[in-house]
Amino acid sequence: MNFADDLYKEIILDHYRSKKNRRRLDPADYHQEGVNPSCGDDIELFIKTDGGIISEVTYDGIGCSICTASANMLCEALVGNSIEFAGKVLSRFKGMLTRAEEPDFPDSAADLEAMQGVRDYPVRIKCALLAWSTLDQILSDIQSDANPQ
Amino acid sequence: MNFADDLYKEIILDHYRSKKNRRRLDPADYHQEGVNPSCGDDIELFIKTDGGIISEVTYDGIGCSICTASANMLCEALVGNSIEFAGKVLSRFKGMLTRAEEPDFPDSAADLEAMQGVRDYPVRIKCALLAWSTLDQILSDIQSDANPQ
Amino acid sequence: MTRRSVTRTYPIDRIRAEFPILGTTMRGKPLVYLDNGATSLKPQVVIDAELDYLTRISASIHRGVYQLSEEATVKFDEARASVRQFINAGDDGEVVFTKGATESSNIVAFGWGRKFLKAGDEIVTTELEHHANLIPWQQVAAATGAKLRFVPLDPAGRVSPESVQSAVTERTRLVAITGMSNVTGYMPPLRETAEIAHRNGAVIVVDGPQLVSHHPVDVQSLGCDFLTFSAHKMCGPTGVGALYGRRDLLEAMDPLLYGGDMIVRVGKESATFKGVPDKFETGTPNISGVLGFGAAVNYLRSIGMEAIADHERELLAYAARRVGEVPGVTLYGPMAERGVAAGGVDPGGILSFNLGEIHPHDVGAVLDGEGVAVRTGFHCAQPMMQFLGVPGTVRASFYLYNTLEDIDRLVNALHKTLEVFS
Amino acid sequence: MTRRSVTRTYPIDRIRAEFPILGTTMRGKPLVYLDNGATSLKPQVVIDAELDYLTRISASIHRGVYQLSEEATVKFDEARASVRQFINAGDDGEVVFTKGATESSNIVAFGWGRKFLKAGDEIVTTELEHHANLIPWQQVAAATGAKLRFVPLDPAGRVSPESVQSAVTERTRLVAITGMSNVTGYMPPLRETAEIAHRNGAVIVVDGPQLVSHHPVDVQSLGCDFLTFSAHKMCGPTGVGALYGRRDLLEAMDPLLYGGDMIVRVGKESATFKGVPDKFETGTPNISGVLGFGAAVNYLRSIGMEAIADHERELLAYAARRVGEVPGVTLYGPMAERGVAAGGVDPGGILSFNLGEIHPHDVGAVLDGEGVAVRTGFHCAQPMMQFLGVPGTVRASFYLYNTLEDIDRLVNALHKTLEVFS
């Protein structure tokens, strides 16, 4: 198996090619932009919630295949699930890429495992994480909306 | 012959030990300070002239043995000689140390040849030259006194 | 193996043998290094100069009275003389060693710009600039009230004496312009620009890291007042570069850094400083780096900058044609006409392009898998990206040791990229 | 050959074998290197780290998508983590790579001093300072109208918590003090000084090149706000150093240099910058230097800074006694009592002295002829020379690889000097 197959697994390329979740939600309940200054990637995440459930989630922006595939996987994995579920998937995804934890995703998010290969390409980890760091900020916003001070 | 003998020839040490010309002239016709900022050496040169002849020349200040021996040699070589002679000895001394020219001093300045060994110790060349660079400035002053604009 | 050499006399095989890293692999494939715009590989003579310092000399310069320090000092001064000769500066005092071109630019911006510019003055620059020759001037403008003006570019990203003339007025005090774009390889007409600047009483700062590493440069005949460059882009070590400055300008400037080695006398409350270049070189310098820098310019001179520029010119023409033929490729800059330099002026050996809609990062990654190192992204030149209307490009940049085979490998890897992302 | 080791467990022979230059000669005699205060020798692991970069990696960091650049980036980050651990900084963002301690001091002086100080504010410092930690503050004072105040020294050249307290007032905004004098090895009471500074609302900048290379340092327990140091004095390469700064202070500061790699977005007229440490590290860094720096601190940690400090303490005591016995010798600083530290506080491993009326330069030259490298002159500390009332000193400074035999060679060479100049 050579390098390109190793990083660019078919499943990642499928998510990259899919434009299904690549659109803006207007209005969205939550909207956040994430930028990776070292490569210029720039992703926006849009989320609608409905009683603690993520009813719609989309992304838009400019990014490499790893970055946009990761964003697309994020959308697929979270839609219809709870905020809590999103938090759990997020922390497992980060764990897999930054702390070399074994992937352990719920079935509906199993595609994310394909991103494990990115671990061997340290500069690409930021690409894979961009959408997720953006999600992280949205989750904080949701939290503080839920517990206003 | 070992290193210390090579640099610190007896003739140089004699000039270093001699305090004969180490005093201030007050008044002097010409007085100039020379500083070597890299080692802190600080020499003053005093000259009296009499109809184009250097009638008295002394030095004072702080410097290593190479620096003060060189200043003392300068005094010995120039006293009683003409300004023109001083200029010639100066340029031969510089030539010997900075352009590797063969020493070729008038008999009365023959001791200066002992300084040739300094050439092999590049950081000490500045020590040997300090009094002479100071002389250089005095000679310029004498020149411009002679040819006021 | 004998390589297809672009000219019969250019000693490509000997040159390649002098760079140890060219015998290695990347991702299991023989290394094709086309990221010379970022930094260059190092020949054995440069490695040896550094090693010699590290293993045999190891002493600091200037105030040591012992042999090793003396030797370090002499070699340091020799390196300065080598760099001075390399750009034909008038005297060694005009060559200031810095940590790199970026520090060099900042020394001018701080020591000349912030000291001498005032509200109402104008700084003329271009959208071609590397951030190192733009942000310092933005900061000077913000601090002094001077205004930045941009020379208009033609659609191929070029300036002309006329466009320079249209931006320079009697209020212009300084023109900051690249000697060669690190995105497109484009080389502005420097001599004419310097003339226009001087005619209007302005000084000219040339951002030189690409120009100096790839072309013969004579600061006196070009009329540069300041020139910045970095050793690491010209076969030398990282962490060292130079600022050339006209002596009278350097003498009038304030230093950026203060400390030891630059002083004549220090009291408790104040200090007096040495002349040029010493007042700009405080602190223990990058001694091994400077010795390596000296070895690097001597190495380049031994091959000849004309010969290197010719070699790269042929590589570029071939690359622009071959890469231009890959389906979906868009070339940027003067070579955009599929291998023919628009306007007939050959740019330096840099080719920027994109492959269809594929993100430059992805192209770079597939190339990496094929052993081909290129740079992708905005190349520290975001205004240039805005001008080109793209978020980034793939950049292949050539140097004395690259070959036509390297370009073939690049082209094959581009085809592979198309396969992966089809 | 087995050397008389100062302590039975200190692996002096192994250590010496790790420094290739210790097997060489100077002026035909085996090298005795006692100029560690100026710069240190380099162990093989550091040379190897640099060589590995030069011959195998050779790529720039950050934006490269290819394996070599990736590896350079990972190793660069690892080096930062190593340096962070070495001084126990809170996080990697608090460690800024610079070209050396002098640049580090200037970053603080410019980015904090010039930004936040104003007329009426006071900067407290000492006559012990190296020019690198004095002239930048003189410049800040001149530019802002702040006033410099000096902590009074006792006759042995020491400060006490009381003398610091006498200089610090509620107008004091900053205390700039050496961690260890490069002239006498004296180490001021840092923790107490930091407490006094903080109690008065001031920040403390510790000039650390000597301290950090010879003693265990924990910036958090010392209460340093800023600490400057240089790799080349701690077994690392030339041209690289570090600035430690408390995160909130670094975040509030302006950078000294502007250019690529430090930015988030750049437009034609303005730019936005990254966080710490990136905003202080513009331009291509000294990559081989940083990798060597990482190897150097790991090497020192493998031996243990406590063990090194103990070793030097014994060398110093022996040297002060033996050198103090040479006819006509005057010792300076805390060891002036013939090998007994005045006040019972052991200084770092530096011995400054003069030999009768013989000019330090001459002493150094005869020592050179005997293969013994020492520094002579004012050691970039003219106010300290004025305090001592001498134009210069001879300085022997020790490090992990020095031995009692080295000191015997020094003493023999001093006797030879007396002969030559008798």
Ligand SMILES: Cc1ncc(COP(=O)(O)O)c(C=O)c1O
């Ligand atoms: C105490 C002290 N501070 C500052 C410096 C300056 O360090 P560098 O020359 O590496 O910038 C030195 C060394 O010369 C030093 O000994």
Ligand SMILES: Cc1ncc(COP(=O)(O)O)c(C=O)c1O
């Ligand atoms: C055109 C140009 N200017 C300036 C620079 C900055 O050089 P350095 O990063 O070596 O300081 C570079 C390289 O990055 C460049 O290509």
